Amino acid sequence: MRTSRLPRRVLALAGAALLTTVLAACGSSGMDHDMTGMHHGNAAAASPSATDGHAMPGMDHGTPGAEGSGAPADNRAGYRLTTTAAALPAGQPSDYRFTITGPDGKPVTDFAVEQTKQMHFYAIRADLTGFQHLHPTMAADGTWTAQLAALTPGAWRTYASFTPNSGDGKGTALILSRTVNVDGKADPAPLPPASTTAQVDGYTVTLHGTPMPNMAHPVTVTITKDGKPVTDLQPYLDTYAHLTAFHEGDMAFAHLHPETEAKNGGQGGPDLAFHAEFPRAGNWRLFLQFQTAGQLHTAALTLKVG
Known part of the structure; x- marks a missing residue:
């Protein structure tokens, strides 16, 4: 198999953020951090003040091949991540449903396959714990469902990584993000010290x-x-x-x-x-x-x- 690569046509916008390396961790023994609640991969460094749909000044950096890999936003290049989920329950599995709409305002249903999947979905708590990497399923109307493992209370961010396979954005790798709150009192964990x-x-x-x-x-x-x-x-x-x-x-x-x-x-x-x-x-x-x-x-x- 040949390693899949994200399209490069957005390199100008994506001047930095793709690190082609390093680690993804699902909570486990011996790790330098308590990764409680992590599933299929977990983490997040976040600022709860990051605003959906608005990149922070001077932080709209992309990743080589992925538009929107800088400060999180729920819309890029005319594409928008929409969801009715403003809050999720703590301590139990839950479904997170969302839709990607295109520049024409209609739900997108045609996605290219990247690394064997049409959609890569991530959920990360604001203190960089609880990282989940999922591959949601799409209904005929373009509604995606990500089956999240139990979440801990606090502010979280979700990320949708995809490439439209038709329309104005065909071939453009995009990353869209929104915030979601998990009910209950948050107990933030300190960021573990730097280590190799x-x-x-x-x-x-x-x-x-x-x-x-x-x-x-x-x-x-x-x-x-x-x-x-x-x-x-x-x-x-x-x-x-x-x-x-x-x-x-x-x-x-x-x-x-x-x-x-x-x-x-x-x-x-x-x-x-x-x-x-x-x-x-x-x-x-x-x-x-x-x-x-x-x-x-x-x-x-x-x-x-x-």
Whole structure:
């Protein structure tokens, strides 16, 4: 399988935010953070004050190939994320329904396949905990349903990552975001200190490289277990690892892809090369998802850039 890449036609707008590397973590033992409530990948650095539909001044940075990977907004290039969910219950699974409308105001129903899915959906709490990475299902009328695992109380952000397959935005990768509150008293967790290593399910993930803001920089992730190199990584979403990152200050989103191709039926590891590009300095919470023996693992770490 060949690693899928996001379209590049929006590079001018997406001058930085796609870090093609790093980690996605679903709460697990040994991690540098309590990832309670994380499912299929979790995290978020967010500012609850980020306004839906309005990028913060000077922060409309995109990711290589993804428009809107800077400060979150619910509309980009005429496309809008709409939902009736202003609040969700805490401590129990819930369905989050949303629609993507196009420049003509009508629901979009034709989406291109990116990394084996038409839609990648993320839910992240404002303190960078509770990260969930899901692949929702779409009804004939264009309504998507993401089945969220139990959420903890507090302010959350949802992100929809997709590429229209028709219309004015055909071939343009977009990331749209909205806020949602989860009922109950929030108990914010402090951001774990910066570290180049993280543990998950007995695996150790190590990041090599020193990315700088607004500069392309190669980085490598090495995965070991019990001190030995891991070489049985299975293809996951057309690659050997799926990376997502969130900025502590404004919840900027960075969707990262490894440079290493996943071979059909083959295994990978222990080293995975990435092309990292961070739009600004500061703390980024990184999440790396990888699969072995049919089990998905998510590791998280904090990376200080600049």
